[in-house]
Amino acid sequence: MRSILLPLLAVTATACSPDYKVSPDVSDSPADDTAAPTDETHDTGTPPDGDTSEPPDEEPGRPIAVCDVYPNPVRPPTESATWDGSASYDPDGIPLTRYEWTLIAQPTGSTMTIEGTGPVRGGFVPLLGGTYTGQLVVTNEAGIESNPCTIDLEAIPEEDxxxxxxxxxxxxxxxxxxxxxxxxxxxxxxxxxxxxxxxxxxxxxxxxxxxxxxxxxxxxxxxxxxxxxxxxxxxxxxxxxxxxxxxxxxxxxxxxxxxxxxxxxxxxxxxxxxxxxxxxxxxxxxxxxxxxxxxxxxxx
Ligand SMILES: [Ca+2]
Ligand SMILES: [Ca+2]
Ligand SMILES: [Ca+2]
Missing domain, CATH: 2.60.60 (Lipoxygenase-1)
Known part of the structure; x- marks a missing residue:
């Protein structure tokens, strides 16, 4: 019963994709063209994990922030989620120097923040059920900021x-x-x-x-x-x-x-x-x- 109802809630609550991916995976994104895969550079601009993150907003000269979070959903109040922006990149190959993760929405009564530095932020343990929205902005070595990406983390109790x-x-x-x-x-x-x-x-x-x-x-x-x-x-x-x-x-x-x-x-x-x-x-x-x-x- 639980396995049937959980995806239903996710659809209702987020209008997001019901397809929960538990790890970033760039290999299964449908290719836009016949070019050889270039997983390391993402030079096609295809969102590597576009089915759980809003698509990156491509703009010439800007780096691309790519949001992921896993596991998703997460079980409150003990399971830990990780916000992962490591698939972010710069189309011009300029190194990224800053990853700014911000929690921009969370259930009423929750006062969480995304702690740490760098692209990967683990140890996020929601206490309340509901939707937690993370936002990532990356900056390249030239000081140019990306547009933000956002992703929803669902905290869904497993107990009936x-x-x-x-x-x-x-x-x-x-x-x-x-x-x-x-x-x-x-x-x-x-x-x-x-x-x-x-x-x-x-x-x-x-x-x-x-x-x-x-x-x-x-x-x-x-x-x-x-x-x-x-x-x-x-x-x-x-x-x-x-x-x-x-x-x-x-x-x-x-x-x-x-x-x-x-x-x-x-x-x-x-x-x-x-x-x-x-x-x-x-x-x-x-x-x-x-x-x-x-x-x-x-x-x-
Ligand atoms: Ca009390
Ligand atoms: Ca009282
Ligand atoms: Ca009993």
Missing amino acids: LWVEMYWQHSGDDMDLHMMAPGKSLSQKETNWDCYYANCDGRDGLEWGAAGTADNPFLDLDDIPGVGPENINIDAPESTGDYTVFVNDYPGSTYSAANDVTVNIYIDGTLLYSDTKTVTGENSYTTFATITYATRTVTGY
Whole structure:
């Protein structure tokens, strides 16, 4: 099921090519003419990886920036992507001296940057699901800049149920909670409620059938910042409804209004996103119930 739905999301979310390439490959670009392949110089101007990057904007006298990123999609919050501009070139053969990668778009609630220097920037680990857009400008030894290329990196949860939360103002410790199917909020903060105190890391909680596939895990926990936190389940139970709520934990006092956002993905597709304003301390705000059997999310 997962393998069918992931490409569908990618098409919907980006209007980009659904063809995910995991490494730069200049050898399979269709040749424009019958000239002998010249992989090292790209003297035909054909975009070496044009099916995942916007085509280079050729202009006489300018170097050409060529964007790639892999793996794509990437799995939050643990898998690392690499932005790769090493296929960039100068049609006149002038050496390139500068590669400027910039993250020009990312999901709301994400504050990432592309770190490092040079054409290849690894170690990019998205915490939130969604689209991250990188832009590259290269400069040649003569000081002439290319036009920018851009490429979208999709961060798509692999778990069949993925709940993520972030909030607006730091200094206010919000906690993400999820109740097991069929359990009421009166059982919160027991082992039928997955939250920071009992569900952190890959130990999770034993819910459902024997084995870990239907167990919940809190992958990310945050206290001083603005999140994100996330709870996920590889293969959710099909009986009953999960309930997602947020506790404004009183350990850090911040009683002014704070906007809290919860996003819920089922089978890799974002089905729910809502922002609620939370004020005061130690309140419990219910966001949604999840009926996995019918792949539905009901907001409150
Ligand atoms: Ca927290
Ligand atoms: Ca289990
Ligand atoms: Ca508060």
